[in-house]
Amino acid sequence: DTQHNGKQHIGPPLITILQDLGKIQNSKTRAFTLFEWLISPVTPADFFRDIWEKKPALIKRHNTSYYEGLFSTAEFDRILREDNVKFGVNLDVTSYSDGSRETHNPPGRALPLVVWDYFKNGCSLRLLNPQTFSHTVWNVLSVLQELFGSMVGANTYLTPADTQGFAPHYDDIEAFVVQLEGKKHWRVYAPRRNGEILPQFSSVNFKDGDIGEPILETVLEAGDLLYFPRGFIHQGDCLPDAHSLHITISSYQRNSWADLLEKILPAALQVAVEEDMEFRKGLPLDYLEFMGLQNSEMEDSRRSTFIEKAQTLIKKLADYAPVDSAVDQKGKQFLHDCLPPVLTPAEKAHTVYGAPVTWENGRVGDDTIQLEMDTKIRLLRGGIARLCSEEGCLLYYSSDNSRIYHKEEPKFMEIDAEHVEAIEYLIHLYPKYVSVGSLPCDREDDKVTLASILFEKGLLVTKEQLALLR
Amino acid sequence: DTQHNGKQHIGPPLITILQDLGKIQNSKTRAFTLFEWLISPVTPADFFRDIWEKKPALIKRHNTSYYEGLFSTAEFDRILREDNVKFGVNLDVTSYSDGSRETHNPPGRALPLVVWDYFKNGCSLRLLNPQTFSHTVWNVLSVLQELFGSMVGANTYLTPADTQGFAPHYDDIEAFVVQLEGKKHWRVYAPRRNGEILPQFSSVNFKDGDIGEPILETVLEAGDLLYFPRGFIHQGDCLPDAHSLHITISSYQRNSWADLLEKILPAALQVAVEEDMEFRKGLPLDYLEFMGLQNSEMEDSRRSTFIEKAQTLIKKLADYAPVDSAVDQKGKQFLHDCLPPVLTPAEKAHTVYGAPVTWENGRVGDDTIQLEMDTKIRLLRGGIARLCSEEGCLLYYSSDNSRIYHKEEPKFMEIDAEHVEAIEYLIHLYPKYVSVGSLPCDREDDKVTLASILFEKGLLVTKEQLALLR
Amino acid sequence: DTQHNGKQHIGPPLITILQDLGKIQNSKTRAFTLFEWLISPVTPADFFRDIWEKKPALIKRHNTSYYEGLFSTAEFDRILREDNVKFGVNLDVTSYSDGSRETHNPPGRALPLVVWDYFKNGCSLRLLNPQTFSHTVWNVLSVLQELFGSMVGANTYLTPADTQGFAPHYDDIEAFVVQLEGKKHWRVYAPRRNGEILPQFSSVNFKDGDIGEPILETVLEAGDLLYFPRGFIHQGDCLPDAHSLHITISSYQRNSWADLLEKILPAALQVAVEEDMEFRKGLPLDYLEFMGLQNSEMEDSRRSTFIEKAQTLIKKLADYAPVDSAVDQKGKQFLHDCLPPVLTPAEKAHTVYGAPVTWENGRVGDDTIQLEMDTKIRLLRGGIARLCSEEGCLLYYSSDNSRIYHKEEPKFMEIDAEHVEAIEYLIHLYPKYVSVGSLPCDREDDKVTLASILFEKGLLVTKEQLALLR
Amino acid sequence: DTQHNGKQHIGPPLITILQDLGKIQNSKTRAFTLFEWLISPVTPADFFRDIWEKKPALIKRHNTSYYEGLFSTAEFDRILREDNVKFGVNLDVTSYSDGSRETHNPPGRALPLVVWDYFKNGCSLRLLNPQTFSHTVWNVLSVLQELFGSMVGANTYLTPADTQGFAPHYDDIEAFVVQLEGKKHWRVYAPRRNGEILPQFSSVNFKDGDIGEPILETVLEAGDLLYFPRGFIHQGDCLPDAHSLHITISSYQRNSWADLLEKILPAALQVAVEEDMEFRKGLPLDYLEFMGLQNSEMEDSRRSTFIEKAQTLIKKLADYAPVDSAVDQKGKQFLHDCLPPVLTPAEKAHTVYGAPVTWENGRVGDDTIQLEMDTKIRLLRGGIARLCSEEGCLLYYSSDNSRIYHKEEPKFMEIDAEHVEAIEYLIHLYPKYVSVGSLPCDREDDKVTLASILFEKGLLVTKEQLALLR
Secondary structure, three states: OEEEOOOOOOOOOHHHHHHHHOOOOOHHHHHHHHHHHHHOOOOHHHHHHHHOOOOOEEEOOOOOOOOOOOOOHHHHHHHHHHOOOEEOOOEEEEEEEOOEEEEOOOOOEOOHHHHHHHHHOOOEEEEEOHHHOOHHHHHHHHHHHHHHOOOOEEEEEEEOOOOOOOOOEOOOOEEEEEEEEEEEEEEEEOOOOHHHOOOOOOOOOOOHHHOOOOOEEEEEEOOOEEEEOOOOEEEEEOOOOOOEEEEEEEEOOOOEHHHHHHHHHHHHHHHHHHHOHHHHOEOOOOHHHHOOHHHOOOOOHHHHHHHHHHHHHHHHHHHHOOHHHHHHHHHHHHHHHOOOOOOOHHHHHOOHHHOOOOEEOOEEOOOOOOOOOOOEEEEOOOOOEEEEEOOOEEEEEOOOOOOOOOOOOOEEEEEOHHHHHHHHHHHHHOOOOEEHHHOOOOOHHHHHHHHHHHHHOOOEEEOOOHHHHO | OEEEOOOOOOOOOHHHHHHHHOOOOOHHHHHHHHHHHHHOOOOHHHHHHHHOOOOOEEEOOOOOOOOOOOOOHHHHHHHHHHOOOEEOOOEEEEEEEOOEEEEOOOOOEOOHHHHHHHHHOOOEEEEEOHHHOOHHHHHHHHHHHHHHOOOOEEEEEEEOOOOOOOOOEOOOOEEEEEEEEEEEEEEEEOOOOHHHOOOOOOOOOOOHHHOOOOOEEEEEEOOOEEEEOOOOEEEEEOOOOOOEEEEEEEEOOOOEHHHHHHHHHHHHHHHHHHHOHHHHOEOOOOHHHHOOHHHOOOOOHHHHHHHHHHHHHHHHHHHHOOHHHHHHHHHHHHHHHOOOOOOOHHHHHOOHHHOOOOEEOOEEOOOOOOOOOOOEEEEOOOOOEEEEEOOOEEEEEOOOOOOOOOOOOOEEEEEOHHHHHHHHHHHHHOOOOEEHHHOOOOOHHHHHHHHHHHHHOOOEEEOOOHHHHO | OEEEOOOOOOOOOHHHHHHHHOOOOOHHHHHHHHHHHHHOOOOHHHHHHHHOOOOOEEEOOOOOOOOOOOOOHHHHHHHHHHOOOEEOOOEEEEEEEOOEEEEOOOOOEOOHHHHHHHHHOOOEEEEEOHHHOOHHHHHHHHHHHHHHOOOOEEEEEEEOOOOOOOOOEOOOOEEEEEEEEEEEEEEEEOOOOHHHOOOOOOOOOOOHHHOOOOOEEEEEEOOOEEEEOOOOEEEEEOOOOOOEEEEEEEEOOOOEHHHHHHHHHHHHHHHHHHHOHHHHOEOOOOHHHHOOHHHOOOOOHHHHHHHHHHHHHHHHHHHHOOHHHHHHHHHHHHHHHOOOOOOOHHHHHOOHHHOOOOEEOOEEOOOOOOOOOOOEEEEOOOOOEEEEEOOOEEEEEOOOOOOOOOOOOOEEEEEOHHHHHHHHHHHHHOOOOEEHHHOOOOOHHHHHHHHHHHHHOOOEEEOOOHHHHO | OEEEOOOOOOOOOHHHHHHHHOOOOOHHHHHHHHHHHHHOOOOHHHHHHHHOOOOOEEEOOOOOOOOOOOOOHHHHHHHHHHOOOEEOOOEEEEEEEOOEEEEOOOOOEOOHHHHHHHHHOOOEEEEEOHHHOOHHHHHHHHHHHHHHOOOOEEEEEEEOOOOOOOOOEOOOOEEEEEEEEEEEEEEEEOOOOHHHOOOOOOOOOOOHHHOOOOOEEEEEEOOOEEEEOOOOEEEEEOOOOOOEEEEEEEEOOOOEHHHHHHHHHHHHHHHHHHHOHHHHOEOOOOHHHHOOHHHOOOOOHHHHHHHHHHHHHHHHHHHHOOHHHHHHHHHHHHHHHOOOOOOOHHHHHOOHHHOOOOEEOOEEOOOOOOOOOOOEEEEOOOOOEEEEEOOOEEEEEOOOOOOOOOOOOOEEEEEOHHHHHHHHHHHHHOOOOEEHHHOOOOOHHHHHHHHHHHHHOOOEEEOOOHHHHO
């Protein structure tokens, strides 16, 4: 494991980071910059080369205020008070002692009086998807998702002093444990066997005897970061003298080559069947007599012939694999998983959300916003929309998603064949502004129409402020 | 196309064929022998080498009685009278004239008065799955299914003189058109394009202009046979002077290599994921930016690297493909599709169905049938059961199937690990009789128990008649 | 209880009874005559006046052959051998000893070898709905259903000597226990309390301590009959020296006034709402404050006013009750529950089932059956069809039902308003024959059309044999 | 119709009304007071005696600011901007011209730019359930629901000058049309026939020719109120010189005696069946022969006997009707329909929502709120909870409902039999405060436990502020 135990590491406060991000034009660059701050002083280049998906990393900063502003118990308390937090849906009350892991959720709304009572009695509080309630967490995750190209999620964990809330286990995601308040004693263990390296699914709760000796043991303090890949077993407990609050930021759930192959294989077979008669030929009349479990130990040359034939066909599938189309299925799912973008005030003023069409003095202002041929536009975010081909061409997008995971159905609009090029033009030129008139449409009046549709869905920002467009 | 237009071809009547079949011990040999008769004078060897899945074949016999006893309008009339035949479920009333194909099914039961009225008005009558009602058709199909290792089905078609019942089309099955009564004018056309050779699905109804010129045109007379592979377009119409009755025997629906690959691929991916970390590694962070429809014309070396990586993984799947296990999934489906066996009287007397346990004089006969260690047993049919591995070992079997397609759920019993060898022993030694005592079970008393369970499910025949076992 | 312990009671054998029934024109009279035989020497008049729904009755005949031909262990054995009897669906294997009631059904088909083995080991065999397999039971039940106007069902029970198959309990049907073979010791107990007299649902299994002393105790011998109303607890066990076979014929399940009121009440409310504004007026603003469980002990005059108002409205419903329409809902259900009719050979020759339209010498006989204006027709059975009004007028009928309970959906045809009178004419004139021409239709050609439709559905018999109609 | 065309009618602004309401202890009194303001200068007594459910009423106030603060186009614009308003779910875009009523909802979120564009093009905008978005509307409706004892709902309608948004029709609710901005020309028509007075369901869209002449025609101006009962046809259109904004407040949907009888009748039948054998007796054997549609014109004394018997039983049901239990079913539904209460700051400080348990300086404040025996408590609202009996005693409550209709499942808790009296005590003594110690529980420690459970669900307010309880 990599430890960064040097002296105090100082960085700008998160609020400054987020304000500065707003000045960056390219959402991918924003994501990179924010991630840089998250793992600083390790560089992203080093991180993705040496650590990511390979081994745990510990970054100790001796600076309790490094992550200040991301989330706090004070905000947690406010959320309990003001929002409709529900036990079992948004909040889990858990405990782990003497090897026994329990969940204590009562039914109904989680009001502070009850929640804090559990806490005082030694229970841990896991707030699920704090981005639903915390604007800053939403902002951070929605920025980071453009770096990972995979859903970025989070949970927060508040643990009373001298207790542990969860049994040792491993997860199916890359985990960034961000210590926010207090401190926590962590132990991380290597995957138990080859098959549990980078697993597709989380583990059960382990017993201490199942997991061997930790390869990393530390006390995480506010401002520190601990990363470990999926498959690494871990457990954290509070010292007698301090509670702990941390947020775990996660990504890369079901985002492996196997997950892509799940999409590719049926599609590749379908293409192969259409194009290659070898796939459509009947099986041998007698194959059931020498193949199958009951014949698997039979010495019969027909078996090897049959198996080789099957293997040859599998290998031929590589030539028929519609990789781009399978990637689009992944991309489409990602857009459904995405958090909607958080707009800066400046961005808002340049999108449909800030369109200065208002009701004044009993009537709608006359001077409606109208995109013109010379209006400069671009996509709001690099990854806000994606063209996918399935019985016609569809543009999937994330601007109408909810902060609540999958609360909305996947959003898409059909794109006429003659407009595909213009959409691709917008996607490929991002983050450059282009004039509506430069969109490669055959018909002139399609240009404003198409731009208006995208603008009305919140996918475009204009270069000039909208009020000035009139 | 192959035509056998020689002189009159004479064979034994079907009833003799079927009786002789009963004397053959091996059900695979029975199937081969019956198929030999079906396509005689062409030999099965020639047929499967030169014709099967390749081209149509016409066998003219100049012998109207060759197929006598298989099915007849007289039996059709009896079925309408005695059985609960329903329009739309068991019987279709159709017509095709002036390029227009219509179905005329009224609701409810198909009584002769109504059915024959349609016929007199020029409608064709298609009896679906006549094996449900005709013992001989059931017998013939249940024997043939052991040759094909794939469901063998049938429909019968009764067409009035001077009419046509169906539009030109192609099917998704290998078709054996057996002319039973009268005669019919047939035209067969080659597949229209490469992709329609050996298709997985049947076609829509074609217009005459869609299908080109016939490659085979003939008048089929009672006793003649016409075979054509799936994908060959065909249409048949009656001459002004004669009605026509034929039965189409079919097989190999969804029984191609592609259908097997559908089972193999997800299983192969699962094995690969478990065994090979390359499959579990995350996708590149930025793959959505250069892959997918919207990037498919981008010049970017990352694209070819990505595609090659995907192709390499696909090819690696060949090494992980659990072919036997996928074959068992096909085998299991086939056992569900199978017709139950038709037993000869002699066979019945040697199975549970003929067990001479009876109620006499107010009490059950005392001398119950009891398999003993020296009782000689074997499977009732070569393909009556199949071991499949899925969370334990299951023995699927067809003896409790219904004559009505999929009326029964798939039947299976769980086999303890220590009995698997004994089951395989019975399967592999078929058609040889073995003594119960020779079953390779660890515990002596398991032998009789296991044999009794199989016997009670109708899967075993004893060598000696059951009454003599006592 | 009524006991008929006189000397031997002799009657004609069932086969004679059934043949004689075929000569009776009116199906209601047939039903009455058969029931007369069933309970002889008690008369139906006495039975329905003194016994039915009131108390048990025992008829001892000292004539073991009285019910011969209805059902037997020999027929049971044949059914197991020839039909697809399934454990749990058609046959239950049960035992009751030391107060413990068990069911022993294995999965799958019930073959004689296995079934008789259970029997020899002391298990009782309950064959459910023997009418599915036994032509005579079907015939008897289908005749009796016209007497009861309610489904008539049956189960048979075969019990080994010296055993008992069922715990004491009461049923929700009127039970006629017909002893067929051997003998059985019966004990019948009065309903335990007022609320269990004529109950709507069967009881759980009782313990001996729950049920008091029997009010009737007897040994039923072949040829004897035991009747008891729903709600009377009963248990039967075999003596050490004889097995027992009996069939229980049952009726009047959910056929009480309450069951009719279940249909009447929602319909009455709907009519009242449409016709009477009192029902549509709003509830008092404050009714929730003085009504309901939490206020039920409140002294408040508003409560009595409110309750009286509700009671007044309930009583007013009597004036709006569409009794005929509710009866039709019951009638429609009964027609769905009905067994299809068993036709005598003579009847068959006069219905569509015997229509001499046949396939001969390669063609359909030319002389189709054609109903003419002077053809004499009547319904096949008095209760074979029923007009019901629901969004148009529907004729429900039972001729296409299955011997298997509810295997078929309810059968009906829509009747045009101008044909309702003709249908009613046929129903009301039953069992008189009327000429097609006498049907009260406005248009002459409707008469033959309507008659033909009914004839083709099997609802009509012609007076003259069909062959002679030509 | 009643018109109040006097001079300017002046009242306090809504904000004052609402503040003053907060000082009223009894939620029923609050509701009455707010309704008084709504219909002033008509008095509630006059209104419910002469107008409610009887005829339309028009109250003209010549005071455009009377309803100020309830809702406005400015708030509508803010909602569009800040909230996730969706076309078809929360907002309908409609038009009615030349007798043709159309809906123009596009898919997705309703952003101001698009919405106002529709408006400028002459479409009406119906915001459904504005209480979801407007705190004041939520407040007003949640107060009023305690007066009506039936769900109180609302829609707002914004109509451009010189247009009409809806076809003439009648609704199934009592409607209070509150004119907020601009003016609208209204025409109200009497129910067309007796059966359409106080109907259970809304009408289709009518044509002008269907509805006769208006009985009331007026121009509603801001500050005016128009009431009409369900069943009264109405249409409103804008004059050329002014747009219109109104909110329609509605209640009494499916809240008639018939709706209560729907609950009573099945329950009454069930009681009658259990208690009265007359209901359980079998129907006459032959009733199907003289009853039913096909026999309805038969002269037969059995018919009148049968009908009278049915009528007698219906009338007897009145004696068995469990009216309180049926009311509880209505009450339970009402509690599910209810809006959650809006708390004043003072109320909040006395409930669980304002419990001063907070996170400070890294720990939970030690001095937890704890109800004591001498703590004074009462229900938060008179109608916030209701005891219902159904397999045990359940307390249904509305405090955890959502502002979105039926977003939450019905909320209830099981009440042990020994606590029912204490719950009733709290309900009946409302709005009086009682001490926890005075609750009629058998066991002393149950008192605090029970009070704490109710308090934690938000059902109780304490007399003293919570901070002072410590």
